[in-house]
Structure formats: C-alpha cells, structure tokens
Amino acid sequence: MKTLVIVSHPDIEKSNTQQFLKASAATLSQVAWHHLDVNLPFDVPAEQHAIQAADRIVFQFPLYWYMAPASLHQWLTEVWLKQFVYDAHGGLLRGKSLGLVVSFSQPEAEYQLGGKVGFSLSQFLTPYAALAEKTGLDLLAPLTISQFANQTDMAHQQLLVRYQQYLTLVHPDDPDEQAQWYIDRLQANPETSMLADQLAAQTDEIDRLRLTLHELKAGESE
Numbered sequence: 001m002k003t004l005v006i007v008s009h010p011d012i013e014k015s016n017t018q019q020f021l022k023a024s025a026a027t028l029s030q031v032a033w034h035h036l037d038v039n040l041p042f043d044v045p046a047e048q049h050a051i052q053a054a055d056r057i058v059f060q061f062p063l064y065w066y067m068a069p070a071s072l073h074q075w076l077t078e079v080w081l082k083q084f085v086y087d088a089h090g091g092l093l094r095g096k097s098l099g100l101v102v103s104f105s106q107p108e109a110e111y112q113l114g115g116k117v118g119f120s121l122s123q124f125l126t127p128y129a130a131l132a133e134k135t136g137l138d139l140l141a142p143l144t145i146s147q148f149a150n151q152t153d154m155a156h157q158q159l160l161v162r163y164q165q166y167l168t169l170v171h172p173d174d175p176d177e178q179a180q181w182y183i184d185r186l187q188a189n190p191e192t193s194m195l196a197d198q199l200a201a202q203t204d205e206i207d208r209l210r211l212t213l214h215e216l217k218a219g220e221s222e
Helices: 016-025 044-053 070-079 126-135 153-168 175-187 190-221
Strands: 003-007 031-035 056-062 097-104 143-146
Touching (some): 003 044, 003 153, 016 056, 016 097, 044 070, 056 153, 097 126
Parallel strands (some): 003 056, 097 143
8 A cells, every 4th residue: 555645844844743653654565755845846747646656645743823834735735636536526546545644732631622622633624534434534533642752662653553554554543454554564573573573363262252152142133
C-alpha cells in the first residue's frame, strides 16, 4: 500500500511534533512525505499524479484556530478540481482511503461538550468527512496527538508505533493486523525472531478461541 502524507505546517522546522513524525515515517519505503508549505506555488499536474499513485492519503496538520493551516485549504482549492476528484456520477477517488493526523496543544478531554473548548474534535473535522463522501474516499478514524511536548518517552514510543501502523496498515485499528505488524518486525531481527514465533502462536490461539466462541453462539441461536 502506497501512502501519501500531506503535511500542512507553516513553521515545520520548529515543530517537535512534526519532526518526530517525519523521523518516524523515514524508514517506511511505501510512504511519501509531502510538505505543502515548501512546494508553493503548486504544480497541479504533479500534485494530481501523486494523488492518483497513492492508495491512502493522509492530511497531517496542527489545529490552528480549530482548523488546518491555510496551505491545506489552498492545496485543496487548487488541486482537488471537479473532473479530477468527482464528476456528475460521483467521487473519482473510490478505492482509496483518507486519514487525518491532527495535533493540538490542549488536553484532549477539553474537546467535548462541557469541556473548556466546548466542541468535539469530530465536529471540527466534519468538513473532511464531507470531502471524503464527495470524492469517494474511505475515511479512517483520525489519529490525534495531544500535548506532544508534555508526553513521556514511553508515550512517544507508543505514538511512533501508532503512527507507523496508521500509515501502513489497511485497517489500522484491527487487532489482527496490529499483531501481524509486530510479528513482521520481530521476525526481521534475528535477536527477536523467537519472540515473533511466540507472538504468532498466541495470535493463532486467539483466532481459534474466537472461532470456538462464534460456534458456541451460533449453536445457542439454533
């Protein structure tokens, strides 16, 4: 799966969050990192070619006044044109998926009814759901990053895993795909290959238990 990460950030060199994410994606051969702010003015045919070549498109940005920075809106306006992303018959990006990686400086609990912000992240991100619907994209649940600078080293390690899985797995939230992701990486290292075999065996056992449970439930309904 080829993933195109569209990064919108006006001062990316000073962003610890974006530098961390860039380093996390650097080893992923099927992931292309594309920073909009250094590619102005946009070469529209080249931008559209990159979109066509991708299986997954990820919009990555910090929340600025509860929305993405201006470069993402400019890119969408100039590149996502009628007859390229949709026509009278519907969306032309069917078969691709859209992900959102969104960072912000407030605690995530503030983004809810009754919280300090008073609105949920889903409400702020609704325009991208409409965009996905219009263009035929399958929308993934967003990957949100709250207060990166205040996170522990362990939290950063967990974020690295979540981010790499988000960019490379067909279904990033699927436990089976997540387990296989760990197995593949453990097997690639001779020192951890035995752990990979143990994890694979445990995963197979879980699958067998799921099947048994399904059969028991099916028997109860007969």
